Amino acid sequence: MSKKLLLGIIVVLLITNVTTMLLWKNDQPEESVGENEAIDTKKPVASINGTKISFQDWMKSLRNNYGKKELKTIIDREVVKQLAEENNITVSDKVIERDIATLTTMQGLVSEEELKEMEASWREDIVYRYQLEALLAQDIQVSDAEVESYFNKYDRQYQFSESVQLSHILVSDMDTAEKVYDELLAGASFSLLAKEYSIDEETRERGGYLGFNSVNTEFLPANYFDIAEGLEEYSYSEPFVTDNGVAILFLHKELPDITFTYDELKPYIRNELALQSVNQNLVADPLWEKLDIEWIFGE
Template sequence: MTRKFLWGIIILLLVTNLTTVAIWMIERNNALPSPMGVEVNTDEPVATIGKEEIFYEEWVKDLEANYGKKALEELVNREVVSQLAKEEDIEINDKLVEREISLLFTMEGPLTEKQIEAKRKEWEKEIRYRLTLEELLTKDIEVESGEVESYYNDYKGQYDFKESIQLSHIVLPDKQTAEKVYDELEAGASFAALAREYTMDEETKANGGYLGYYTENDTFLLEEYYNKAMEMEEHTYSEPFLGGTGTVILYLHRKLPDITFEYEELEHHIQRELALEQIEPAISAKSLWNEKDVKWIFDE
């Protein structure tokens, strides 16, 4: 995984957290329930520790003192980037966004379809914001075309995303036990719960049989597992089959497809990445404020 992608993940998480705080601070004066997802009664403590109580106003004052300025700054950043992006007619490569989303999913455990959709929306918003910000910050920086092509030839493999499958399994001692477990699945039992009860694989037992994400040529993935997974739909389990050290029931959580790029699709993106190296560590949307005549309450 590249340093630039790790930086992107850090920024994504920071921006998401600051935006949540900003929205909370704006909405708290207009409505309770709060955006934290709980009803708030300002006459009652929000927490009790022994005989000590913490009330809503104390909680919010602490948030404002520690995060208020940063949260407002992030809201201003987003609006400045949005306005400038429209003026500059900036478009972000959809395949690059999808590649980053796929990479982020491979860092997650099993998710429900609802959770998948929520994370996809959240990540796409933050990735597009970050890439748009990078585009604005580097638009006037020159990078030689030969340098871009040379970088592509050296590192083009790091941009492709290999098809990945997310799996869980239950390993059983014989066909009779496997059929019993399969019947319980058919009756609506939880795959993870059955794995914790029946599987012979001690390494995955506590995690409900969860194995993780694998690519086709992963040395830790049994060929029988890959072949079976390729026949399955997402969020389904297989019939029992022989695999590894026993009879297996496989669960396919996700199947993320290949994402590959030609040079022409990456040329501008690499140019932007190389340009970013010329301005690090000063990567901030605040440097764009003077283009939109920003005024805020923290002005001296």
């Protein structure tokens, strides 16, 4: 790739992603600093006992403290993208979905829209990580026997078990449960009703939130999963009898089993073992020499 083209790409990415480049656009009276905010770049951004801080000073500080790191991150991503395309390195959709599912279980309660935004960001990061790993491991030899032995020993850590994200309202009798259910039908908040009515002291103050649970867990009544199977995401059940009383269940999110064969995981495990064998950190620096790169911070 020519220097001119690569530098052109970097400039485009800088303009769209790096806040510090706003310093180059001071001839415009306003700049956006948030989703619904704008500032006048000709006026101070702050004043402390009469001492004014200009927009230019602010931008210079951002550039000096974060500019190099941010630009390197952008270049790293573009380097990996180009080399991955050149070497036909792709990432299995199944692997991506497994990693997204794992990351999802680490979140608390988020809206459906927020989760979609997170997933889009995660997807980019996951693809970048696996492509970087594959590129760094290209010339490192690992035997098939080593890979197969590792898979046989640790294959469970690469699989994902079906999980459900649940909340519940647990009460002592059906009459109370029916009353709560009627309030839900009338539009009341599940979380607030849990705080008001639930007898489960461990989850009541969290609005009945039970978190993500694998279907193999022993910490929830078995019929919770049977009830959850009949629900759509972001919906609640009718009252039902359980071991500890009468419950109403809310299904936030359901994540299916994602399992892999040895052949599906072989290239990913090989790359992991290759990098471990030479103590190679997961950084793109060694790949820069494969492309013709110039940047404002020099060598």
